[in-house]
Amino acid sequence: MKKTLAFLALTAALAAPMAAQAHRAWMAPSATVLSGNDAWVGFDAGMSNIVFHADHAAMRLSGLEITAPDGTKLQAQNSAQGRYRSMFDVELKQEGTYRIANVSQGFMAMYEQGGERKRFRGTEAEFATAIPADATNVVPTRTASRTETFVTLGNPNDTALAPTNQGLELIPVTHPNDAAEGETSTFKLLLNGQPATDVDVTIAREGIRYRSNPEEVTVKTAADGTFSVAWSGAGLHWIGASVRSEGANGQPGTNASYNGTIEVLP
Amino acid sequence: MRKLPLVLTTAAMTAAAAPALAADLSVTVDVPRLNTASYHRPYVAVWIENPDQSLNRSLAVWYQQTRNAEGDGKDWLKDMRTWWRKGGRAMQLPADGVSGPTKAPGRHTVTVPAARLRNLAAGNYVIAVEAARELGGREIVRVPFRWGGPNTANGSGSSELGAVRVNVTR
Numbered sequence A: 001m002k003k004t005l006a007f008l009a010l011t012a013a014l015a016a017p018m019a020a021q022a023h024r025a026w027m028a029p030s031a032t033v034l035s036g037n038d039a040w041v042g043f044d045a046g047m048s049n050i051v052f053h054a055d056h057a058a059m060r061l062s063g064l065e066i067t068a069p070d071g072t073k074l075q076a077q078n079s080a081q082g083r084y085r086s087m088f089d090v091e092l093k094q095e096g097t098y099r100i101a102n103v104s105q106g107f108m109a110m111y112e113q114g115g116e117r118k119r120f121r122g123t124e125a126e127f128a129t130a131i132p133a134d135a136t137n138v139v140p141t142r143t144a145s146r147t148e149t150f151v152t153l154g155n156p157n158d159t160a161l162a163p164t165n166q167g168l169e170l171i172p173v174t175h176p177n178d179a180a181e182g183e184t185s186t187f188k189l190l191l192n193g194q195p196a197t198d199v200d201v202t203i204a205r206e207g208i209r210y211r212s213n214p215e216e217v218t219v220k221t222a223a224d225g226t227f228s229v230a231w232s233g234a235g236l237h238w239i240g241a242s243v244r245s246e247g248a249n250g251q252p253g254t255n256a257s258y259n260g261t262i263e264v265l266p
Numbered sequence B: 001m002r003k004l005p006l007v008l009t010t011a012a013m014t015a016a017a018a019p020a021l022a023a024d025l026s027v028t029v030d031v032p033r034l035n036t037a038s039y040h041r042p043y044v045a046v047w048i049e050n051p052d053q054s055l056n057r058s059l060a061v062w063y064q065q066t067r068n069a070e071g072d073g074k075d076w077l078k079d080m081r082t083w084w085r086k087g088g089r090a091m092q093l094p095a096d097g098v099s100g101p102t103k104a105p106g107r108h109t110v111t112v113p114a115a116r117l118r119n120l121a122a123g124n125y126v127i128a129v130e131a132a133r134e135l136g137g138r139e140i141v142r143v144p145f146r147w148g149g150p151n152t153a154n155g156s157g158s159s160e161l162g163a164v165r166v167n168v169t170r
Helices: A002-015 A124-130 B010-015 B073-079 B081-086
Strands: A024-029 A040-048 A064-067 A077-081 A086-091 A096-113 A116-122 A136-153 A168-172 A184-191 A200-205 A217-220 A226-230 A235-245 A253-264 B025-031 B043-049 B055-062 B106-112 B123-132 B138-147 B151-156 B163-168
Touching: A024 A096, A024 A136, A024 A235, A024 A253, A040 A136, A096 A124, A116 A124, A136 A168, A168 A235, A168 A253, A184 A235, A184 A253, A217 A226, B025 B043, B025 B055, B025 B123, B043 B073, B043 B081, B055 B081, B055 B106, B073 B081, B081 B123, B123 B163, B138 B151, B138 B163
Parallel strands: A136 A253
Antiparallel strands: A024 A040, A040 A086, A064 A096, A077 A086, A096 A116, A096 A136, A168 A184, A184 A226, A200 A217, A200 A235, A235 A253, B025 B106, B025 B163, B043 B055, B043 B123, B123 B138, B151 B163
C-alpha cells in the first residue's frame, strides 16, 4: 500500500512535467561532439531548480523523439527511470547531427462548477465532451513543451534540425554543436512555426552548485525571433523560454515552453 | 637543412617524398618527453590557418590508426577540439600524405611538397599545431608565417608541445 501511494505520488509529479514552473526541465548528454565508429551517448533527464543537478524529479520520457541525421526516428536503448533522473542511451551509427527531444502536447482547462474550481487535463478532442454543461468561467489552454539536446558524430548536418512547427522550438542560425567558449551563437525561437518575438530566454551554465554566483543570463528575442549568446565559459548550458498567451474569442490560450541544452567546448 | 635530428622517425622520412631541401614548407614539431605515470603518445594535428582563423588545409594528423581493446583510434580524433571543429570532422581519414601514426617524444618534421601547395595564394597564414593526450591535456601552438618567399618562424608550447618551427624555402 505504501509502495502504491509512493508510486501514485511520483506518477502525479511526472504527469505534469511543466506544471511546476519553479523547476526546470533538462536533458544532459554525456557528449555532443563525437568521432569514430563506436559512438554512444548517454542522456540524463530530470527536473530541478539547479539545471543538470538531479535532486528533484525524473522526467517522464513518453514523448521521446530521437531524430537521426537522415531524418528517420531512432529508439532509445537502456532506458531506466531513477528517483531523480531518467536515463537512456543512443547509439550513433550515422554521421551527422541528431536531435533528441522529449515533446509533449496537451490541453488543459480551468473551470468552476458549483462554486468550486476544477481543472481538466487531456487532449483537445476530450475537452469538447469532458467539461460539464454547468461549468462556468472555462479557461482552456493549449500546452506544448519541448526538452531537447543535439549531438553530432563527424560532420554536422541540418536535416534533424528542421522545425516541426509545433510549440516553442529553437532553430539554429549557428549550429548547436558548434558552440565554443569565447564565441557567439545565434539561434531563432519559433512558436508554431512563426518567429517568437520579444520572448525572454534564460541561459544557465552547469555547475551552479559549485559556485556562489549563478551567472544566469537573460536575453530577449528580436523581431525575427533570433537571439545571440556570447559563451563566456565552457560546459553544458540550459536554454529556457516560455510563451503564455490568454485565449480570446473562444480560442484557447497558449502555454508553450522550451528547454534546450547546448554544450560549449573550451 | 641543418643536421638531421636523430629522433626523426622512419615514417617521417618516408612521408617526405621530396628531398627536404627542395621542400616549400616544413613544420618541425617537438613532442615533449613527459614524466607521467601513464604516458600515451599525443594525437597531433598540423594545419594551415587563414588570417580569419578558418582552416585552409590539414597538413598532418597523427592518430592511432588501428583498433585496440578500447576502440577505434578515430574515436578520439574529436579530442583535438579546435582542429576537429574547424574542419577535421569534414575530412575522410586516413588521408594520403596527411594521416600518420602517433609519434614518440622527440622532433618530427612535416614536409609538404611543392605540388601540394600550388593553389595556396601568396600571403600571411598561420601554422597551427594541436596536441591532445589521453589522460593528459590539450595545447595549440600558432605560428604566423608568410607564403610566397623564404622565411622562418618559431613558436613554442608549454605543456603538450615543445618548439614549433616553420620553414618556407621558396
